[in-house]
Amino acid sequence: MKGKELFYMTHMKLIVPLLLSAIIVMIGSCQQGESTDHFGITKTASAINKPVTDNTHPGMIWIPGGDFAQGGDNEQASEDEYPKHHVTLNGYWIDETEVTNAEFARFVKETGYITVAQKKPDWNEIKKQLPSGTPKPDDSLLVASSLVFKAPPSEVSLNDYSQWWQWEKGADWNHPQGPKSDIKGKDDYPVVQVTWIDAQAYARWAGKRLPTEAEWEFAARGGLKNNIYPWGNESVNLGDPKANFWQGHFPDKNILQDKFYLSAPVKSFPANGYGLYDMAGNVWEWCEDLYNINYYKEVKNGVTNPTGPSKSFDPEEPNASKRVLRGGSFLCNDTYCSGYRVARRMKSSEDSSMEHLGFRCVSIK
Numbered sequence: 001m002k003g004k005e006l007f008y009m010t011h012m013k014l015i016v017p018l019l020l021s022a023i024i025v026m027i028g029s030c031q032q033g034e035s036t037d038h039f040g041i042t043k044t045a046s047a048i049n050k051p052v053t054d055n056t057h058p059g060m061i062w063i064p065g066g067d068f069a070q071g072g073d074n075e076q077a078s079e080d081e082y083p084k085h086h087v088t089l090n091g092y093w094i095d096e097t098e099v100t101n102a103e104f105a106r107f108v109k110e111t112g113y114i115t116v117a118q119k120k121p122d123w124n125e126i127k128k129q130l131p132s133g134t135p136k137p138d139d140s141l142l143v144a145s146s147l148v149f150k151a152p153p154s155e156v157s158l159n160d161y162s163q164w165w166q167w168e169k170g171a172d173w174n175h176p177q178g179p180k181s182d183i184k185g186k187d188d189y190p191v192v193q194v195t196w197i198d199a200q201a202y203a204r205w206a207g208k209r210l211p212t213e214a215e216w217e218f219a220a221r222g223g224l225k226n227n228i229y230p231w232g233n234e235s236v237n238l239g240d241p242k243a244n245f246w247q248g249h250f251p252d253k254n255i256l257q258d259k260f261y262l263s264a265p266v267k268s269f270p271a272n273g274y275g276l277y278d279m280a281g282n283v284w285e286w287c288e289d290l291y292n293i294n295y296y297k298e299v300k301n302g303v304t305n306p307t308g309p310s311k312s313f314d315p316e317e318p319n320a321s322k323r324v325l326r327g328g329s330f331l332c333n334d335t336y337c338s339g340y341r342v343a344r345r346m347k348s349s350e351d352s353s354m355e356h357l358g359f360r361c362v363s364i365k
């Protein structure tokens, strides 16, 4: 369908909810400026200090350079999160929140930009991403559209995402749930229904760029090490709601412990140790890098300022050029994608837009 693949969640097996037994215990002694809490999480000095901001970078936070171990931290990690490997990064500025509707509206107003979802799909471009011989969809489907979440009335197989994603004519960033929806009163919600191509255009206009996958994960870890989530290792399902995700039975029943069925205004949940909001849940965030399932194997011996693989490769759709997505969304839970884990990798083709897909930007200037 239009090269806008329905967001393959490649590892759909049911995962046992995270228990204390899964907590990774920090091995080794702390260095100066670090402390260890009762979950075995090591806090660095940078995570304890208040966020570094300045008035030349409004809405951004300085992430000091450093090094970390990138990759999976618990048994929920999938194949592409291994091997865990050493990464060194220079410092960078990163948006403290996902780009909001108000910010994207300003970009559109100043530039007249039209997003991918607002244009009629070009079959000649789409078919390059599909296996040869894929038949052309009916013309009724080749109209400006995007993917909208529609909960099924009852339990469905988690292997069939078409039961909760609908190709909706007229859905776009200004109408996230379809032509009858709008974003009035939602200035501070994250913009969604934007493709990687659209996110690139916004970032250029803003004088920024998308984060690399390594920059995104380092920032999400919030100055902690060996942490499963931005806040540490306490299960996402325990204590006060820590992020906007799906509680209950996905995708048919949401018991709304976190109060939000779909996306939430940015800053609705506590920031991580760097002062960054919604690094878990709310909406998936585009990264700069191409997605390649084997990339971590290529850099297993360590890497400095990585910019991702030179070629995209997803065995499920080998012809599609895919980019990395991070952070999970309001649709994530432990039975499905556990996307709120800091190491969780997701991917989608560059021209995909969905109701739970947004971005934030970085800058090194």
Ligand SMILES: [Ca+2]
Pocket (backbone or CB within 6 Å): 244, 245, 246, 247, 256, 258, 259, 260, 261, 262, 330
């Ligand atoms: Ca929620």
